[in-house]
Amino acid sequence: MHLSKKGFIACCLATFATQCTMSNGIQSVDQQFNITSPLDHGVYVAAQKLPITYVLLGDSSGLELNIYMKPVDVNATTVVVAQKADVSEDASSIVTIDNKTYWQHxxxxxxxxxxxxxxxxxxxxxxxxxxxxxxxxxxxxxxATSSPCPSPTGSSSASASPNPGDGSSSSASRKANVCVALAGFAMLTSFFF
Structure with missing residues (x-):
């Protein structure tokens, strides 16, 4: 199969668009909502917050949602995070994505x-x-941390450190890098065909 220059560029751009769109979370098996956090294979720390965010994709009147944290390789019990989780479609939960209205909780x-x-x-x-x-x-x-580590100069200064349970900024950066790389690839290959 031989692709024309325009066909090849169209395929590259379609791949680019798909990759950028897919990086916005995990779609539920029944396609009623997207899960934007926790991060797929994310690392979190005990005694920290586990962020859980989902976006309803359509009419949620028939949706009843429960959320659990289930051990896989640990001898522990499944924990209920949210029994009858919020699936309301009220104004306080509206988000706009690609000029469409959704409800995020x-x-x-x-x-x-x-x-x-x-x-x-x-x-x-x-x-x-x-x-x-x-x-x-x-x-x-x-x-447990008892006190902040001293700086190399011996003086103390306040600095903001990232929350160990929050991988969203580095994940967003990686996703943006993938999208930029794919766009660059598409543009670069257009010069050779």
Missing amino acids: SYNYEIPQATQAGSYEVVFESVNSQENTSVPITIRPFV
Whole structure:
């Protein structure tokens, strides 16, 4: 199969658009909502917050959603994060994505300090469709800190450090880099055909 220059560029741009769109989360198995956090294979820390955010994709009147944190390789019990999670379509939860209106809901689940380190899944249970969508995560152990480390010069200064449980900025940066690389590839290949 031989693609023309225009066909090749169209394929590259379609791939680019798909990659950028797909980086906006995980679509539920029943296609009723997108999960934008936690991050797929994200790493979180005991005694920190586990961000949970989902965007409803359409009429949610028949949707009943439960959210759990389920151990995979750890001898622990499944924890209920949200029983009958919010699926309302009220003005306070409206978000606009690509000129379309959706409803976004978030929870900040406080991971208990005693949570065992290991692999877990955040399970989104769609009760109405009896479908589960799971997001694999890793929980690191709680580490107590007694005081900030001294700076190399011996003087003290306040500095903001990233929250260990918040990987969204680095993940967003990686996703943006992928999109930029794909766009560059598409532009570069257009010169050779």
